[in-house]
Amino acid sequence: MATPEQRPIIDVTRLLAASKKYSALLRRTIVSQSIMSSALQIPKASDALKEVVLYKHQSGLTGLQSLVREMTPTEAVDPVRDFDKIAEVLAQQAAVNGENLIAALVVVLSHATADDVLTGACELAMDLDPGGWIPDLNMERKVSLATILEKGASGVFASELEKLRQQLSGKALPNRAEQFFRHVKIRHHPMFDPADFRYFRVSRLKEADELRNRIVHGSGLPEIDLELATQTMLFLHEAATTAMRSLASAYRLPIEWSILLGNRIEETG
Numbered sequence: 195m196a197t198p199e200q201r202p203i204i205d206v207t208r209l210l211a212a213s214k215k216y217s218a219l220l221r222r223t224i225v226s227q228s229i230m231s232s233a234l235q236i237p238k239a240s241d242a243l244k245e246v247v248l249y250k251h252q253s254g255l256t257g258l259q260s261l262v263r264e265m266t267p268t269e270a271v272d273p274v275r276d277f278d279k280i281a282e283v284l285a286q287q288a289a290v291n292g293e294n295l296i297a298a299l300v301v302v303l304s305h306a307t308a309d310d311v312l313t314g315a316c317e318l319a320m321d322l323d324p325g326g327w328i329p330d331l332n333m334e335r336k337v338s339l340a341t342i343l344e345k346g347a348s349g350v351f352a353s354e355l356e357k358l359r360q361q362l363s364g365k366a367l368p369n370r371a372e373q374f375f376r377h378v379k380i381r382h383h384p385m386f387d388p389a390d391f392r393y394f395r396v397s398r399l400k401e402a403d404e405l406r407n408r409i410v411h412g413s414g415l416p417e418i419d420l421e422l423a424t425q426t427m428l429f430l431h432e433a434a435t436t437a438m439r440s441l442a443s444a445y446r447l448p449i450e451w452s453i454l455l456g457n458r459i460e461e462t463g
Contacts, residue, residue, distance in 0.1 A: 209447070212318050217450040219314045220438050224454075226307040227431040230300045234424055237293040297423035298409045298416075304430040305406040308399075309367050311434035315441050316362050316374050322445050324355050326377055331358060368400045374437060381440040383432065391425045394436040402426050402433075 320327050331354050342350060362370060375396075386393045405426060408416050441447060 208321065212322055212445070213448050214450050214453055215314060215318060216438065216441065216447045217453040219311050220435075220449070221454050221456070223307060223311055223431055223434045223438065226304065227427070230304050230427045230431070233296055233300055234420065234427070236296055237420060293420060294415060294417055297418040297420050300423050300427050301402070301406055301418065301430075302409055304427040305367070305402065308402075308430040308434045309363075309370075312367060312370050312374060312437055313363050315378075315437040316370060317359055318441060319374065319377050319444075320355060320359055323377070324352070327355060327358065330373070331355070367403050368396050371399055371433065371437070372396055375440070378437075378440045378444045380436065381443045382436060383439070386432070392428050392432040394429075394433050398429060399433055402430055 328351060331351070335354070337350055345353060365373070380394070382394060383392070388395075391398075405418075405422075409418070442449075
């Protein structure tokens, strides 16, 4: 790890290493958004799902019909009427549950991508300009003379920066984003104005983080509108892309196309 005295990007080796990690993070963002977008297309087939569930009930593949007969007084039961009503309700609920589950998964997995990318972005920024992150350290921390003698001032700072690096993933995503953009000038998408729901802002990131926490830590799976899930997914991936865009602009990082394209060399001609 570079010592704090080193200036940003002082050698080709550091630049190449950062470029490879940067390209891998960018690829993950792109692939993740593609997968999440595809997953959100599944609920469009909800009518077909309802038909399949209804067919399975009607074809006797479940014990629903016998249960209706057992639990209903003989004089009050109409097996055909009552069974069809229950089967239809269950089929409808299966489609609704499927949509809700997909919406929740898309939010959680998109949050995981943004979380991973923001952590990686912070680590890259620290690698490229370690001295710039010294103000984030606890300057009141006591260090023994033996440690200073052993490591020197540069070594002590490098060790403390490494501890800070290891603590990054333990921070809430919005806090990590705020910390990152204190060091790297933000570069918004040139085509998104502030009114666009994809436009990055920490307050919106906090809302997405709270939604994810309700899904993961709540007492039950909350009902999530597919439109909300779609907008949250797109925003979280734009948050990750904004970090990558800002990092590339600040340090002029080149893209490793073989990594971005999945270890395939870009075809020419």
